[in-house]
Amino acid sequence: MEFNQSQRMNDQEKMTDLLTTQKFLTSMYNSYCCEAATPSVRSSLSSLLQDTHRMQEQTFNEMSTRGWYQTEKAEETKVNAAKQKFGSTVSV
Numbered sequence: 001m002e003f004n005q006s007q008r009m010n011d012q013e014k015m016t017d018l019l020t021t022q023k024f025l026t027s028m029y030n031s032y033c034c035e036a037a038t039p040s041v042r043s044s045l046s047s048l049l050q051d052t053h054r055m056q057e058q059t060f061n062e063m064s065t066r067g068w069y070q071t072e073k074a075e076e077t078k079v080n081a082a083k084q085k086f087g088s089t090v091s092v
Contacts, residue, residue, distance in 0.1 A: 012068045015059060019069070022056040 009017065029049040036042035063069035 012063075012066070015063050015068065019056065019059045019063065022052055022059060025052045026056060 026049060029045055029052060033042055033045040033049055036045055060069060064071070
C-alpha cells in the first residue's frame with residue numbers, strides 16, 4: 001500500500017502513538033507479572049516492565065518539552081486531601 005504525503009503521520013502523531021503503545025504495554029506487563037507462574041518468568045516480565053516505564057518517561061518528557069503533552073498542576077487542596085487520605089504512603 002502506498003501512502004501519499006497527506007496520509008503520513010507527523011512527528012507529534014507518531015510520538016502520541018508511541019506513548020499510547022507504551023502505556024498499553026506497561027499495563028499488560030504488570031498484569032502478566034502478577035500472574036507469572038515461576039520466579040524466572042516474573043523476573044523477566046518485571047525487567048520488561050521497568051524498561052518500558054523508562055521509555056515511556058523519555059517519550060513523555062520529549063513530548064512535554066515540545067508542548068505536545070501538557071499536564072495541569074494539581075490544586076494544593078487536592079494534593080493535601082490525597083495526603084490525608086493515604087497517610088504516610090504518599091510522599092510528595
